[in-house]
Amino acid sequence: MRSRSTRSVPCRSCRRPLDLETGARRSRARCPHCGQAFRYPDGSGTPAHRLFALEYYCRCCAPQHTGRFFKRADGADLERYAEAVRRLQELEPRFIPEEEIPPGDETTRLQRWGYRRWRDLFNARQLLGLELSARRIWEIQDKRLRQALITNFSDLLRYQNMLCRYDPSSLKSLDVFSIHGFPVSLIQAESNLLGVTEDGRRIGSGGWRNIVEKYRKAKEYAQAPFEPLLGHPGRRVFLSGERIGRGRVRLECRDAREADLPPRVADAVFTDPPYFGNVQYAELAEFCYVWLRRLAPEDPVVAAHPTALRPEELTGNRTQARGLAEFAEGLSAVFQKMASALKPGRPLAFTYHHSQPEGYWPVAAALLDAGLVCTRAFPCPSEMHGSIHIRRSGSSRVDMVFVCRLQEAVRETNEAKAEDWFEQARQDEESLERAGMRLRDGDRRAIQMGHLTRLVVAWLRHGWEPERPMIEKLARIQRAFEVLLGPRNKDDRPWSASDSAQPGIDPTLELSRYPRARESGGEWRSALSQD
Numbered sequence: 001m002r003s004r005s006t007r008s009v010p011c012r013s014c015r016r017p018l019d020l021e022t023g024a025r026r027s028r029a030r031c032p033h034c035g036q037a038f039r040y041p042d043g044s045g046t047p048a049h050r051l052f053a054l055e056y057y058c059r060c061c062a063p064q065h066t067g068r069f070f071k072r073a074d075g076a077d078l079e080r081y082a083e084a085v086r087r088l089q090e091l092e093p094r095f096i097p098e099e100e101i102p103p104g105d106e107t108t109r110l111q112r113w114g115y116r117r118w119r120d121l122f123n124a125r126q127l128l129g130l131e132l133s134a135r136r137i138w139e140i141q142d143k144r145l146r147q148a149l150i151t152n153f154s155d156l157l158r159y160q161n162m163l164c165r166y167d168p169s170s171l172k173s174l175d176v177f178s179i180h181g182f183p184v185s186l187i188q189a190e191s192n193l194l195g196v197t198e199d200g201r202r203i204g205s206g207g208w209r210n211i212v213e214k215y216r217k218a219k220e221y222a223q224a225p226f227e228p229l230l231g232h233p234g235r236r237v238f239l240s241g242e243r244i245g246r247g248r249v250r251l252e253c254r255d256a257r258e259a260d261l262p263p264r265v266a267d268a269v270f271t272d273p274p275y276f277g278n279v280q281y282a283e284l285a286e287f288c289y290v291w292l293r294r295l296a297p298e299d300p301v302v303a304a305h306p307t308a309l310r311p312e313e314l315t316g317n318r319t320q321a322r323g324l325a326e327f328a329e330g331l332s333a334v335f336q337k338m339a340s341a342l343k344p345g346r347p348l349a350f351t352y353h354h355s356q357p358e359g360y361w362p363v364a365a366a367l368l369d370a371g372l373v374c375t376r377a378f379p380c381p382s383e384m385h386g387s388i389h390i391r392r393s394g395s396s397r398v399d400m401v402f403v404c405r406l407q408e409a410v411r412e413t414n415e416a417k418a419e420d421w422f423e424q425a426r427q428d429e430e431s432l433e434r435a436g437m438r439l440r441d442g443d444r445r446a447i448q449m450g451h452l453t454r455l456v457v458a459w460l461r462h463g464w465e466p467e468r469p470m471i472e473k474l475a476r477i478q479r480a481f482e483v484l485l486g487p488r489n490k491d492d493r494p495w496s497a498s499d500s501a502q503p504g505i506d507p508t509l510e511l512s513r514y515p516r517a518r519e520s521g522g523e524w525r526s527a528l529s530q531d
Helices: 077-090 107-112 125-139 143-157 209-221 281-295 298-305 324-341 359-370 418-434 441-460 469-486 521-528
Strands: 004-011 017-019 028-030 037-039 046-057 069-070 165-167 173-176 187-190 196-198 201-203 227-228 236-238 267-272 349-352 372-381 398-406
Touching: 046 077, 046 372, 077 125, 125 143, 125 281, 143 281, 173 187, 201 209, 267 324, 281 298, 324 349, 324 359, 324 469, 359 372, 359 398, 359 441, 359 469, 372 418, 372 441, 398 441, 418 441, 441 469
Parallel strands: 165 187, 267 349
Antiparallel strands: 004 017, 004 046, 004 187, 028 037, 046 069, 165 173, 196 201, 227 236, 349 398, 372 398
8 A cells, every 4th residue: 555645834824734736836835725925945844744645456345456546545544644643652762863964965955845854754654664663673683684684674764755756657656766866746655664465466666575575686686697688578698607796705885095905906997986966975875874873883884984974975065065176086096096906908997977068077187197098988878767857857868988998008099080089979879879769968968078088088198297286187177178179158257176066057068069079180189288
């Protein structure tokens, strides 16, 4: 069973409750009782909720009916919720977090809606179920089993909160991180805590049964890895003799900048660096971390870190005053550490995309500082391909995969003509379109910027001085990009180190707008060599 509720706020004038899903549009509301108009949210208090509908599955209720049922919330449904409220009030919670939500680039959105504590993001029935679940997990003596259930509990938290929305296309609730942020919508979906099954088949999402089954499948895959067979939906090719975790494996939860790696030992390095300020990982992780601190205090990582928020986190963040220079310094330190561990000629590969040209400058600086050149760059559809929050935006659904090697292992490529690099971007776009992907402006921008970054690194590597201040290095990379693309909008001021994490710049990049893309490589190389 899944219930749906809507947010309500009191009228600023008559103080009568107003259901936002019927009386509000585009952050503006008008009270149907007194006619007073006002904006929302104003952060004056945590929004209330009204239970108005339920979705349920019941073979016994109507055997002739196939599928799910929908009903209005009646008195019995409201009484069940009231009973959960009473039971929660009788408890002395041991695991429900009381910490306040800290300010941040992403958490400030919650504060605007009036949320002050992490527990405010859950209704009483969810808090009761999570508290009782945590108590049962705490009582388990088997350490490995308890840790496995704690992992499942952290996954359950994503679905058992009042930021979850309902996806009518797939008839299931969406977890809080379905858009890599903290969405605050006007209608929420509350999933059944235990989950619903019928003849071994799971119905919907978000309950314990769903979470545990997902964990079981992951363990089975680790024992017998497989790959899908191209062109044969549902067919699997099992990898004979392979098992995830077999052999010499070392897992560490630590900052990559502090990794203790001997020189020239790695056959390859694969990483997925943060996309500058696109996702605030630590702020999102704190949502679960405040529960896990109570449930797993003996864990060495939890014991060493009272919060997931770290000032040295490798992201751009306005609240923490981390901009391009700080992000570039951190990324450079990681790439230098990994490059020193690479065997000669072996690759370091990573994926990246960003909506702004500035987002690529730190990538170029990190590669140049580490003595790496990009020998190949190609696009691939990213995990964001189906994300609901970018369907109508200009965001990219394409990641660029950068394959890099140490400079001494790469032949000279500086004489390549500039138009060859841009032609490669066009070819990549055509290849994706032939494969059936309809490219948008953001997708083309990611492909083009990936090849431009590769070009800048190839031309700036001779005479690059890693020891110079990062601000100067970014400025040099900026000039290189402007030589390739032409200056930014004529009204834009030059970028400076004090810029915020996400400068407000027109991100449109169409190669046809830049006649320099047709100039010869020799002329471009001459311009890029100017300091």
